Amino acid sequence: MDQILFNLSLLGEYPIVNLKIVIDGIMIGALFALAAYGLALVWGVMNVKNLAQGDFVIAGGYVSWWLAKYGVHPLLGVPAAFIVMWGVGWIAYKLVISRVVEKDLFTSLLATFGIAIMMAQILNLLFGSDTQSIKLDYDTLYFFDGFIDVPIAKLLGVLLAATLAACVIIFMKSSRMGQAIRATAQDARAARVLGIDTEKVYAFTFSLNSAICGAAGAIVVMVWVIQPFYGITHSIRAFVIVTAAGLGNLPGVIAAGLGIGALEQYGSHIFGIGYQQAIAVMLLLAVLLFRLIQQRRVRKSLQ
Amino acid sequence: MKKSRLLGFLLGSICLLFGQGSFAMDCDEIVLGAAISLTGKYATNGVHAQNGYEFAIQKISEHGGIKIGDKCYNFRVIYYDDESKGDRGATLAERLINQDGVQYMLGPYSSGLTKAIAPVTEKYQIPMVEAEGASRSLFTQGYRYLFAVLSTSEQYLASAITLAAEKAEETGKSPSDVRVAIAVENDPFSLDIRAGVLEDAAKYNMQVVVDEKLPRDLSDMSAILTKVKLVKPDVLVVSGHSKGAATAVRQIEEQNVKVPMIAITHCEAADVVGNFGDAANDILCSTQWAETLSYSDSIFGTAAEYEQEFKAAYPEYAEKTVPYQTAQASAAVYVFKDAFERAGSLDKEAVRDAIAETDLSTFYGQIQFSEAGNNIAKPMVLRQIQDGKYNVVAPSEFASHQLNWPRG
Numbered sequence: 131m132d133q134i135l136f137n138l139s140l141l142g143e144y145p146i147v148n149l150k151i152v153i154d155g156i157m158i159g160a161l162f163a164l165a166a167y168g169l170a171l172v173w174g175v176m177n178v179k180n181l182a183q184g185d186f187v188i189a190g191g192y193v194s195w196w197l198a199k200y201g202v203h204p205l206l207g208v209p210a211a212f213i214v215m216w217g218v219g220w221i222a223y224k225l226v227i228s229r230v231v232e233k234d235l236f237t238s239l240l241a242t243f244g245i246a247i248m249m250a251q252i253l254n255l256l257f258g259s260d261t262q263s264i265k266l267d268y269d270t271l272y273f274f275d276g277f278i279d280v281p282i283a284k285l286l287g288v289l290l291a292a293t294l295a296a297c298v299i300i301f302m303k304s305s306r307m308g309q310a311i312r313a314t315a316q317d318a319r320a321a322r323v324l325g326i327d328t329e330k331v332y333a334f335t336f337s338l339n340s341a342i343c344g345a346a347g348a349i350v351v352m353v354w355v356i357q358p359f360y361g362i363t364h365s366i367r368a369f370v371i372v373t374a375a376g377l378g379n380l381p382g383v384i385a386a387g388l389g390i391g392a393l394e395q396y397g398s399h400i401f402g403i404g405y406q407q408a409i410a411v412m413l414l415l416a417v418l419l420f421r422l423i424q425q426r427r428v429r430k431s432l433q
Numbered sequence: 434m435k436k437s438r439l440l441g442f443l444l445g446s447i448c449l450l451f452g453q454g455s456f457a458m459d460c461d462e463i464v465l466g467a468a469i470s471l472t473g474k475y476a477t478n479g480v481h482a483q484n485g486y487e488f489a490i491q492k493i494s495e496h497g498g499i500k501i502g503d504k505c506y507n508f509r510v511i512y513y514d515d516e517s518k519g520d521r522g523a524t525l526a527e528r529l530i531n532q533d534g535v536q537y538m539l540g541p542y543s544s545g546l547t548k549a550i551a552p553v554t555e556k557y558q559i560p561m562v563e564a565e566g567a568s569r570s571l572f573t574q575g576y577r578y579l580f581a582v583l584s585t586s587e588q589y590l591a592s593a594i595t596l597a598a599e600k601a602e603e604t605g606k607s608p609s610d611v612r613v614a615i616a617v618e619n620d621p622f623s624l625d626i627r628a629g630v631l632e633d634a635a636k637y638n639m640q641v642v643v644d645e646k647l648p649r650d651l652s653d654m655s656a657i658l659t660k661v662k663l664v665k666p667d668v669l670v671v672s673g674h675s676k677g678a679a680t681a682v683r684q685i686e687e688q689n690v691k692v693p694m695i696a697i698t699h700c701e702a703a704d705v706v707g708n709f710g711d712a713a714n715d716i717l718c719s720t721q722w723a724e725t726l727s728y729s730d731s732i733f734g735t736a737a738e739y740e741q742e743f744k745a746a747y748p749e750y751a752e753k754t755v756p757y758q759t760a761q762a763s764a765a766v767y768v769f770k771d772a773f774e775r776a777g778s779l780d781k782e783a784v785r786d787a788i789a790e791t792d793l794s795t796f797y798g799q800i801q802f803s804e805a806g807n808n809i810a811k812p813m814v815l816r817q818i819q820d821g822k823y824n825v826v827a828p829s830e831f832a833s834h835q836l837n838w839p840r841g
Contacts, residue, residue: 263683
């Protein structure tokens with residue numbers, strides 16, 4: 131308790147720290163939002179809850195890291211990871227996911243859990259279990275007597291993430307394929323009746339998700355660290371964010387990602403960093419409870 | 434099958450005819466068992482340990498093997514892959530003992546795995562010398578057959594506190610003015626480290642201003658570092674395996690955190706110099722062993738010679754420093770050799786008693802076991818990263834370089 135009061139008093143004493151916490155939180159949230167965005171896509175369109183989401187992120191990170199070892203600039207690693215992971219996603223779809231799309235929830239959870247385990251172990255065999263990261267030789271910007279620091283590498287990462295998200299949103303809104311994806315999400319059978327090749331849409335959606343994750347991973351490796359078994363962190367957060375934002379609400383997913391990032395930072399500053407993840411999950415609980423109460427009210431009025 | 438037996442018989446008779454000279458070089462085998470992580474999250478270090486075992490076995494056989502009475506023996510190890518999982522490790526230990534009839538065990542990698550296997554070896558009264566499990570909790574269970582050549586984890590960073598106290602006195606301050614910040618991962622190993630640091634800080638009456646536990650899965654500690662920046666401690670201690678080390682070094686630089694002394698664990702495993710270059714300068718890293726230490730013995734030579742010969746035998750290490758995980762694994766095998774020779778028999782109880790009485794100088798350091806089975810003769814070493822090199826700066830009697838202080 132004393133610790134918490136002390137932490138609160140620090141916030142009061144140095145108000146500028148509040149701004150720093152929000153900035154840090156948004157930068158963290160932006161990366162989690164990207165993977166969550168992909169998850170929302172697959173969940174919404176194919177009704178597959180992809181537990182391997184985080185492992186796609188880590189795999190993308192390894193693509194970029196591996197290329198960087200051979201002198202490829204880490205920023206080019208982002209599109210490279212996008213392309214490579216597109217392929218990986220397509221293979222995963224053809225081998226496994228296509229067989230479970232129309233099956234019940236439990237089958238798809240088991241299948242994607244299996245993919246997650248396989249991927250983590252394959253990465254471990256290929257690259258070893260050491261933690262890896264890429265250091266970009268960019269400076270850090272300091273504001274307010276050095277209280278606020280914005281590493282340019284992180285800033286670039288967030289900008290890349292934002293660009294990618296914007297591209298995907300525009301693509302979904304205006305391209306033919308984007309329309310087909312949205313139509314399939316609304317009603318797969320009707321879409322088939324109207325001549326949309328839903329099998330192709332599914333394959334495309336899953337590959338796109340995998341590619342987005344891969345690009346997110348290539349950014350993660352520049353600002354944090356990766357290791358074959360860290361995928362689960364990203365998976366959990368993606369689930370929390372998507373559940374909190376609700377399906378079919380892609381801008382909501384991004385907002386929820388940023389918000390959770392910022393709230394986590396606040397929580398960890400006040401209650402101790404050990405509670406950081408607990409805060410994310412508590413937040414999810416609160417959102418779900420709120421939703422439940424809201425829905426009950428709606429139902430009552432319908433009766 | 435029959436043919437080869439016949440051939441063997443013939444060859445045997447020929448050898449008998451021509452005298453027994455050719456047999457003198459052929460030693461019998463002593464079989465050791467080890468469940469070790471060759472896949473899974475500890476795979477890298479598991480392989481380091483296995484290489485250490487194998488290198489020691491080879492060196493011992495080059496030096497005439499293990500002499501018991503007038504017979505000589507060589508070690509052979511049966512390895513199983515525990516996949517970095519505790520339950521698997523325990524099952525494999527049962528299998529080694531019951532099916533393979535192993536009478537003596539070498540340890541697995543990590544405290545967690547050792548904790549899983551120790552009850553099994555204890556049940557069957559199989560002596561186990563382990564080299565990779567440092568958790569203090571392993572030595573509070575009253576195990577009789579468990580011995581560890583390495584220093585226990587609460588000592589890992591405690592020497593940084595002593596060093597900070599020394600520095601405070603040098604600059605005319607009292608050690609009780611030193612303010613300590615601690616950020617450790619929430620796992621048994623790191624909590625031991627925290628306990629050791631807290632204990633030593635209390636001894637000097639230092640004030641602990643930040644005491645945070647990092648969640649296991651998160652690779653971001655900016656919230657802690659922001660706090661550190663605000664309260665300005667004199668020492669910052671971070672322990673969170675290689676992820677913790679990498680995250681700390683990266684974010685300390687990014688956030689421009691100025692603390693006079695920063696001590697972390699797992700610098701080598703995270704390759705902080707290779708990954709972060711100058712950002713890692715002047716950070717203190719704890720290690721069980723360093724190749725520049727002045728220890729030596731008759732089998733492996735000096736610590737430096739051990740490193741050279743190991744690199745020659747395992748070229749994949751040529752580019753990096755030999756990890757201490759490898760050195761201590763070799764030391765564990767050496768303890769067995771010494772114990773077998775002093776016991777003068779293959780009886781496991783006699784060997785167990787001989788191990789308990791070990792007082793051995795090795796290239797890895799002095800080895801002497803407490804009642805509880807941990808090594809009490811070897812200190813932890815602190816190295817400072819100076820211009821990308823790991824230089825020993827504490828304890829002072831083994832230090833090869835001066836400490837750069839204050840940092841930053």
